[in-house]
Structure formats: structure tokens, C-alpha cells
Amino acid sequence: MDPYPLDHYPHTKELQTRWMDNDIYGHVNNVVYYSYFDTVVNSYLIENKGLDIHESPIIGLVIETQCTYLAPIEFPMDITAGLKVSHLGNSSVRYEIGLFTKDPLKPVAQGYFVHVYVDRNTRKPTPIPDTLRQILKPLVKRSL
Incomplete structure (x- = not known):
């Protein structure tokens, strides 16, 4: 996947690194990036009333993940997370996320x-409800 600039993503969220994110090598540990991915997706769903994490009859289970690390980040740093949907299927969604610090192009x-x-x-797959589908549609953006 070629690196995309921030304006490639229809939704953004500001995040901050935390003291506990750094590892012994002085940078944010690789597993923490996945928590940033999870945060931008689930906060979008919750804030837009697409998912009630306590009461909804459906839940989203992560079945596949991938991350390409392009530059280190550390505490303290501000991060902008970009979010888009590259596939909206019957019961599945593929979210693409970019993390940016100072340069919106890199x-x-x-x-x-x-x-x-x-x-x-x-825990059986179920069609994505129309209300959730409508919340996800603005994030659908075809790759360049």
C-alpha cells in the first residue's frame, strides 16, 4: 500500500501518545498503533450513534489487521488519525487508517x-443494519 496523505481520509481524529505507550527503546511500541486504529474506528461509530457498545444486538469483531510502520513516534506527541472505508460488504467492513504527526503528506x-x-x-455473521451502513457510507472512498 502506497503512503496516502491526510486528505485521502474523509474523517480525522486527534489523538495523543501517552507515557505508557513508549517502550524500552524510547518510541511507541508497535502494538499500541493498533489501539490507535481501534480508537479512531470505534469512536467514530459511537459518536455517530452507529453502534451502542453495551446494548446493540450486533457487534463488530476484528478478523484481520495490518500495519506498515513508516516513522517512529514517541511520548509526548500529537497524532492525527485519518479514517476511510475501502470495502463495505454485507456483514464486513474494511477500515483503512493513516497516522500523522507534523506532516499531513507523510x-x-x-x-x-x-x-x-x-x-x-x-457470534454468527449478520448483515450490517441500514442505520450503521448510512453512518459508514460517508467514509467510503476509492483508492487513488
Whole structure:
């Protein structure tokens, strides 16, 4: 995946690194990037009333992830996370995320994860409800 600039993503969210994110080598540990990915996706869904994490009859389970690390980040740093949807299927969504610090043209990391929406109780895949689909549609943007 070629690096995309920040304006490639229809939604952005400001994040900050935390003291606990740094590892012994003085930079944010690789696993923490995935928590930033999770934060930008789920905060978008919750803030736009697309998902009630406590009561919704469906939940999104992450079934695949990938991250390409392009430059280190550390504490303290401000991060802008860009979010888009590259695939909106019957029961699955592929979210693409870019993380940026100072330069909106050069991500420090980018990657994706895939949610499969399942019934909360049975854990069987279920179609994405229309209300959630309408919230995700503004994020759909074809790759350049």
C-alpha cells in the first residue's frame, strides 16, 4: 500500500501518545498503533450513534489487521488519525487508517482492519443494519 496523505481520509481524529505507550527503546511500541486504529474506528461509530457498545444486538469483531510502520513516534506527541472505508460488504467492513504527526503528506503509519458484524449472542455473521451502513457510507472512498 502506497503512503496516502491526510486528505485521502474523509474523517480525522486527534489523538495523543501517552507515557505508557513508549517502550524500552524510547518510541511507541508497535502494538499500541493498533489501539490507535481501534480508537479512531470505534469512536467514530459511537459518536455517530452507529453502534451502542453495551446494548446493540450486533457487534463488530476484528478478523484481520495490518500495519506498515513508516516513522517512529514517541511520548509526548500529537497524532492525527485519518479514517476511510475501502470495502463495505454485507456483514464486513474494511477500515483503512493513516497516522500523522507534523506532516499531513507523510504518514508515520498506515494500515487497516476488518470488522465482521455478528450477532452479539450467537457470534454468527449478520448483515450490517441500514442505520450503521448510512453512518459508514460517508467514509467510503476509492483508492487513488
